[in-house]
Amino acid sequence: MKTQVAIIGAGPSGLLLGQLLSRQGIDNIILERKSGEYVLGRIRAGVLEQGMVDLLREAGVDKRMDEEGEVHDGVELALDNRRVRVDLAGLTGGKTVMVYGQTEVTRDLMEAREAIGGTTIYEAYNVQPHDLESDSPYITFEKDGETHRLDCDYVAGCDGFHGISRKSIPADRIKEFEKVYPFGWLGLLSDTPPVADELIYARHERGFALCSMRSSTRSRYYIQVGLDEKVEDWSDERFWEELKRRVPDDVAAKLVTGPSLEKSIAPLRSFVVEPMQYGRLFLVGDAAHIVPPTGAKGLNLAASDVNTLYRLMVQVYQEGRTDLIPNYSATCLKRIWKAERFSWWMTSMLHKFSEEEDFNTRMQQAELDYVTSSEAGLTTIAENYVGLPYESLE
DSSP states (O other): OBOSEEEEOOSHHHHHHHHHHHHTTOOEEEEOSSOHHHHHTOOOOOEEOHHHHHHHHHTTOOHHHHHHOEEESOEEEEETTEEEEEOHHHHTTSOOEEEOOHHHHHHHHHHHHHHHTOEEEOSOEEEEEEOTTSSSOEEEEEETTEEEEEEOSEEEEOSOTTSHHHHTSOGGGOEEEEEEEEEEEEEEEESSOOSSSSOEEEEOTTOOEEEEESSSSOEEEEEEEOTTOOGGGOOHHHHHHHHHHHSOHHHHHHOOOOOEEEEEEEEEEEEEEEOSEETTEEEOGGGTEEOOGGGSOHHHHHHHHHHHHHHHHHHHHHHOOGGGGGGHHHHHHHHHHHHHHHHHHHHHHHSOOOSSOOHHHHHHHHHHHHHHHOHHHHHHHHHHHHOOOOOOOO
């Protein structure tokens, strides 16, 4: 087997990259360890930045998103019983975000790939890249009990934090930066109408809470929990009761509860690896970086990597600009560190870190008092939330 760009991972970043490359006539094959059904079953983010929305339109997968997605021009901060709206559109010159679930983005991309006859090999086991520093890299994998070889020009590692791509880079050639937070998010998905038209980020003495949504009939709620908590200890009733304690009284009064479709606990961490390339291998998305979900940046940051790599490959194949290849990592990292900062800042400002009232608690309060009473402070949140501009390769 031979292709121009071999893509490891059929999540939204791998599928989006494949779709964009195919529309430019650049041949690609996607290898995925799991089944297509498993990939579609992942419950993930649902807030898309303006830049990602535009990229999905460029990929030709915007029809259902525009029909079913919900454009949001604001978000709310809830501080005990005080609610402050962040006017995203008004503070950023009209930029907005789109609420459309990652599962639906993945479904749209899968269908688009099938429609154009793109090759995705699911249940490809023991994937291993080889000769990445040579001009002729290749990948070996097992499928249906047989070993296969895929020759390629370049490899895109879109296989997530636990994937093989980053592990294929010698340890002395990369540096990892990490911060682990002392809590996680317990999330609940339910077929209930959202409690508000916009997302509500709540800071409370009992801990952080988030009221989010996937559609007008499906809601996603989160509460901060300790790392020692277990999902099975949280009945639906206990979750709803705790959520009501952490949101303003008028929000709690309107909350429609119901049985959970899914509950899970996600630990929070910040993680970045530098550089994001090794020879002919390019790391994309969670393979290179993780952000706490407080800033709604995870999927969007992967999309910005896709945008950079896609435009690089177009330059390479259509204009012969191989001189731009070394620019990939530095270009991506400019935007990544800004998103890491925003996600860290929002996490630090809205979560409970100590059982006692201490210096950090007072600093949180002072920070929130400032940003919610200052147009400059609210603009900082708005500009970062809708997404900073994509970086240029040159």
